[in-house]
Every structure is written in C-alpha cells, then in structure tokens.
Amino acid sequence: MYKEIRLSGTGGQGLILAGLILAEAAGVYDGHEVIQTQSYGPEARGGASRAEVIISDNVIDFPKVTSPDIVLVMSQQACDRYGSQVKQGGIILVDDTNVSSLPTIEGASVVTLPITEIARHDVGRQVVANVVALGALVGVTDIATPKAMEQAILSRVPKGTEELNMKAFNVGLERGREARAKHETP
Amino acid sequence: MHSKTDTRLMQGNEACAEGAIAAGMRFFAGYPITPSTEIAEELAALLPKVGGKFLQMEDEIASISAVIGASLTGAKSMTATSGPGFSLKQESIGFAAIAEIPCVIVNVMRAGPSTGVPTAPSQADVMQARWGTHGDHPVVVLCPTSVAETYTLIVEAFNISERWRIPVIFLMDEVIAHMREKVTIPDSSQLRIVDRARPTCKPEDYLPFDADAGDGVVPPMADFGTGYRYHLTGLTHDKTGFPTGKRPEVDTLIRRLYSKMDKAKQEVTFVDEVLIEDADVAVFAYGITARAGAKAVRDARAEGISAGLVRTKTLWPFPDEHVERIASTVRAIVVPEMNMGQLVHEVERASKGKTKVVSLTRVDAEPISPDEILSALKEV
Numbered sequence: 001m002y003k004e005i006r007l008s009g010t011g012g013q014g015l016i017l018a019g020l021i022l023a024e025a026a027g028v029y030d031g032h033e034v035i036q037t038q039s040y041g042p043e044a045r046g047g048a049s050r051a052e053v054i055i056s057d058n059v060i061d062f063p064k065v066t067s068p069d070i071v072l073v074m075s076q077q078a079c080d081r082y083g084s085q086v087k088q089g090g091i092i093l094v095d096d097t098n099v100s101s102l103p104t105i106e107g108a109s110v111v112t113l114p115i116t117e118i119a120r121h122d123v124g125r126q127v128v129a130n131v132v133a134l135g136a137l138v139g140v141t142d143i144a145t146p147k148a149m150e151q152a153i154l155s156r157v158p159k160g161t162e163e164l165n166m167k168a169f170n171v172g173l174e175r176g177r178e179a180r181a182k183h184e185t186p
Numbered sequence: 187m188h189s190k191t192d193t194r195l196m197q198g199n200e201a202c203a204e205g206a207i208a209a210g211m212r213f214f215a216g217y218p219i220t221p222s223t224e225i226a227e228e229l230a231a232l233l234p235k236v237g238g239k240f241l242q243m244e245d246e247i248a249s250i251s252a253v254i255g256a257s258l259t260g261a262k263s264m265t266a267t268s269g270p271g272f273s274l275k276q277e278s279i280g281f282a283a284i285a286e287i288p289c290v291i292v293n294v295m296r297a298g299p300s301t302g303v304p305t306a307p308s309q310a311d312v313m314q315a316r317w318g319t320h321g322d323h324p325v326v327v328l329c330p331t332s333v334a335e336t337y338t339l340i341v342e343a344f345n346i347s348e349r350w351r352i353p354v355i356f357l358m359d360e361v362i363a364h365m366r367e368k369v370t371i372p373d374s375s376q377l378r379i380v381d382r383a384r385p386t387c388k389p390e391d392y393l394p395f396d397a398d399a400g401d402g403v404v405p406p407m408a409d410f411g412t413g414y415r416y417h418l419t420g421l422t423h424d425k426t427g428f429p430t431g432k433r434p435e436v437d438t439l440i441r442r443l444y445s446k447m448d449k450a451k452q453e454v455t456f457v458d459e460v461l462i463e464d465a466d467v468a469v470f471a472y473g474i475t476a477r478a479g480a481k482a483v484r485d486a487r488a489e490g491i492s493a494g495l496v497r498t499k500t501l502w503p504f505p506d507e508h509v510e511r512i513a514s515t516v517r518a519i520v521v522p523e524m525n526m527g528q529l530v531h532e533v534e535r536a537s538k539g540k541t542k543v544v545s546l547t548r549v550d551a552e553p554i555s556p557d558e559i560l561s562a563l564k565e566v
Contacts, residue, residue, distance in 0.1 A: 020366060028194055063365050063367075
C-alpha cells in the first residue's frame with residue numbers, strides 16, 4: 001500500500017490536527033509507515049492551510065505529497081487550488097457547506113457531503129467539523145480502521161471533549177459510508 | 187497527550203526537545219519564533235518535570251546570554267530560534283567560541299533574508315551557521331534528515347559540545363521540524379552521553395585555559411559556584427583567563443581552538459552513503475533535500491541510471507575526505523539545495539576538479555522534489 005492524502009481548507013478549521021490524528025491512527029495503531037507534513041500561512045485564522053499524510057507499507061523517502069490518492073477540500077479556495085490535483089482513480093471529498101463551485105475532473109470520483117453543516121446541526125458544534133471530516137474520509141475510503149481512528153482521536157483531543165469528538169467521528173463515518181454506497185450504485 | 191508505547195508519532199521539533207533532555211540538557215532559554223516554537227513549548231512543559239529550568243527571555247540576545255551563563259554553572263544548555271533570531275545571537279556565539287563554553291543553538295531555517303516567509307522552508311543559513319559570528323572560530327554544524335534522527339543527532343550535538351567545549355549549531359529545516367513520523371524512542375541505556383571534563387586540581391591551582399591540564403587541546407572546565415574562581419572574557423586571553431595582547435599568546439589560542447577541530451573531525455563527521463559503490467552519478471544533499479535525493483536515486487535506478495546518494499548530517503566541518511573519494515569514482519555530483527547554492531562551493535572545493543559538480547537550486551519556499559533531482563541526474 002502507498003497512499004497520499006491531502007487535507008485542505010482554511011486556517012482554524014483544524015486540518016493540521018486532523019492530519020495528525022489520521023497519521024497517528026494509520027501509523028501507531030494500524031501499524032503502517034506514515035509521515036504527516038503541513039503547510040500554512042502566518043495567520044492564526046484564515047489563510048490557506050493544508051495537512052498531508054502518506055501511508056505506506058515501506059519506508060517513505062520523500063515526505064511531501066506529489067500526486068494524492070485522496071483529497072479533502074473544506075473551502076472554495078482549497079477546492080480551486082487542489083480540487084483538480086488528484087491521481088487517476090482517486091477520490092475528492094468536498095465539504096459543500098463551504099464549496100459551491102465543485103471540481104470538474106475526469107478519472108476521479110467527487111463525493112460531496114455538507115461536513116461543516118453536519119458538525120453544526122447533527123453533532124451540535126461546528127468546531128468538530130475536522131473530526132466529522134475524518135469520519136467521512138474513513139467511511140468513503142477505508143484509509144484507516146475505525147478502531148485505530150478512535151484510539152488516535154482519544155489520545156489527541158482536549159480533555160473533556162472526548163465524547164463530542166467521538167460523536168463527530170461516528171456521525172461522519174456513517175454519512176461517509178452512505179455517500180459511498182450511493183456513489184457506487186448511482 | 188502521548189501514547190504509552192515507545193513508538194509514537196512525533197514531530198521534528200518534539201524530537202529535538204526530548205532528545206535534548208535525553209542528552210542531559212537541563213537549561214533552556216529562548217524567545218519563541220516560527221518554525222522553532224514547538225521546541226520551546228515542549229521544553230516549557232518537560233523541563234520542570236526533570237528538575238530543569240525553562241526561561242522565556244525578552245529577546246534572542248538575552249536567550250543566548252542566559253544559555254552561556256547557565257553552561258558556566260555546569261548545566262547542559264540550549265536555545266532554539268529561526269533566521270532572524272539566529273542573526274541576533276551571532277555576537278554571543280562568538281563569545282561562546284572564544285571562551286570555549288559548551289552550548290547548543292538550534293536554528294530551524296525558514297525562508298529569508300530578514301523576516302522572509304516565516305512559515306516556509308529554506309536551507310539558506312548554511313554559511314551563516316559556519317561564519318555568522320566574526321573572527322576565526324571552530325564550530326560544528328549538524329543537520330538531521332528525519333524525526334528519528336533529530337532525536338539521536340541532538341544527543342550527539344550535546345556530546346560534541348561538551349567533549350570539545352565548543353558551541354554546536356543544530357540546523358534543521360522547517361519540513362523536518364514540523365513533519366511527524368513514527369519514532370521508536372531509544373532506551374536511555376542505548377544512548378552514549380558525554381559530560382565535559384572538570385578540573386581535578388585544587389581550586390587555588392586552577393588555570394581555566396590550560397589545555398595541558400586536560401588532553402592537550404581542551405582545558406578542563408570548572409563549574410561557577412564550586413570554589414574554582416576564574417576570570418572570563420571575550421578578549422583574547424592566556425591560560426589564566428585574563429586578557430592578553432602578546433602576539434605568541436594570541437597565536438597560541440587561535441591555533442589551539444582550530445586544533446580541537448582537527449582532532450575532533452572524524453568523531454563529529456556523520457555521513458551516510460547509499461548505493462554509492464557502483465554509482466556513476468551521485469547526489470550530495472542534507473536535511474529534507476536528502477529525502478528527495480533518496481527517492482530520486484531509487485527512481486533513477488528504476489530507469490537504469492546508476493545513481494547514488496551522499497547524505498551528510500555534518501555540514502561543518504565539511505566532510506572533505508568523503509567528497510574527494512566519491513568525486514574520483516563518479517562522473518558527476520548533483521548538489522540540490524533550498525538556497526542559491528551554498529554547500530555546493532564546498533563540494534566543488536573538495537572535489538578538486540575530479541568530477542563535474544552541478545548545483546540545483548530552489549528558492550520559492552517549497553522543498554525540492556524528487557523529480558527535479560531525477561531530471562538533473564538525467565541531464566548530467
């Protein structure tokens with residue numbers, strides 16, 4: 001296995017934490033080789049932000065994503081910039097709460113879910129949109145096991161928010177699986 | 187926060203902080219700056235738990251000054267910064283050099299000059315690390331290529347600093363500093379830890395800069411506050427530590443400082459050679475660029491090009507012997523750097539005209555990709 005994953009959006013959406021959780025789940029708990037890198041601007045909120053994760057069964061030489069298999073876009077800016085950069089046969093998961101103009105790309109699947117809206121209404125807090133996104137990503141792609149994700153989430157989120165974050169993950173996971181089923185049987 | 191197992195996902199800056207503690211570092215003074223900030227954050231949390239001290243100072247100059255003072259009391263000491271702060275620290279690094287004060291200065295390089303692009307990677311401080319402070323002075327500069335290596339190499343940085351009584355610059359790039367990899371923390375019994383030589387004579391007989399009381403090049407160092415009183419100055423000094431302008435004594439001091447490096451060179455030179463034996467062309471790289479180099483070399487081999495990689499973790503003293511030997515066996519050496527070409531001049535010098543040396547530069551604040559290096563390997 002060799003998979004490149006790019007999580008992109010806006011500073012403050014928690015994408016770097018999401019990347020860290022995904023990498024920890026796949027690396028420490030699922031036992032793969034893993035690298036997580038990031039790129040962000042000097043702003044604490046706003047500005048482009050992206051986290052990248054490579055999951056492999058072999059030693060990873062170069063840590064940066066060059067041709068992603070899976071892309072998450074959580075802002076229009078990120079969608080415009082990264083929405084077309086995906087490997088043939090790859091998957092783009094779009095948070096259509098924040099993205100109105102969808103990516104048009106041949107040879108890749110575009111899956112849309114209102115991730116931020118789900119966090120706000122179904123989970124109750126917009127701040128956990130990043131963890132809803134992780135759930136959805138696992139639901140759509142099986143990139144990590146839900147068990148490993150749970151362990152990583154519980155080890156990384158602030159004390160007192162475990163229940164909220166697990167709810168966010170599970171809601172995201174369910175919606176991701178539904179979206180995948182719908183996508184596979186149009 | 188961390189998982190209980192020995193294997194965990196760790197950031198380069200975290201590995202730097204935890205490795206320093208494993209090396210015995212118990213005093214940190216700093217002024218946080220991106221992309222080095224997590225080192226200060228980690229140490230603020232960790233140092234008090236091991237009986238150490240963390241000080242956030244008013245600026246970078248105060249930070250290196252506090253580090254020098256703490257080292258004089260016997261504590262292994264460190265500061266961490268990035269380009270703008272590293273520039274401010276230069277004068278005091280010179281003081282540490284002439285007064286032979288062990289200390290480790292971490293510089294996580296970011297795109298410059300000046301405030302540049304604060305969150306973006308660069309490798310443009312290679313020459314500054316060697317020659318940033320004025321005057322002839324020995325210095326060791328180490329540069330890790332992975333998170334795991336950051337942990338073990340910072341331990342070596344302290345060992346070298348203590349053994350040879352010199353400031354050691356630990357030069358990281360932003361990618362290594364911020365990326366997270368799976369790391370298995372070595373057990374403390376697996377680490378070699380070196381402490382500075384201390385005087386064995388009576389306090390009244392102590393000559394603070396008498397190398398003959400030690401191994402002939404490094405004078406034993408007394409801890410301030412233990413009864414060994416001595417004078418310390420940035421002026422050129424004699425064995426007593428008091429200033430001297432006598433020509434033979436000035437000459438003796440500078441030559442002794444340099445002789446330390448002659449003696450230390452082999453011990454402080456860390457170079458990995460990958461697929462070099464049968465290589466026709468070589469990549470010479472360090473830091474994150476060496477990771478791109480490793481991939482490029484593998485990709486080149488897959489396309490039938492006999493490429494090899496020289497990955498140096500010691501930038502200064504420059505590994506002349508390695509480069510000269512490899513220069514005599516390969517057709518060309520490609521030197522990718524995230525600057526306008528700095529260490530490539532050393533590769534050219536050390537190659538002595540025995541091979542073609544090609545500089546590959548990138549300064550748009552993005553890392554050099556494996557494909558760029560592969561293209562260069564195909565062209566040479």
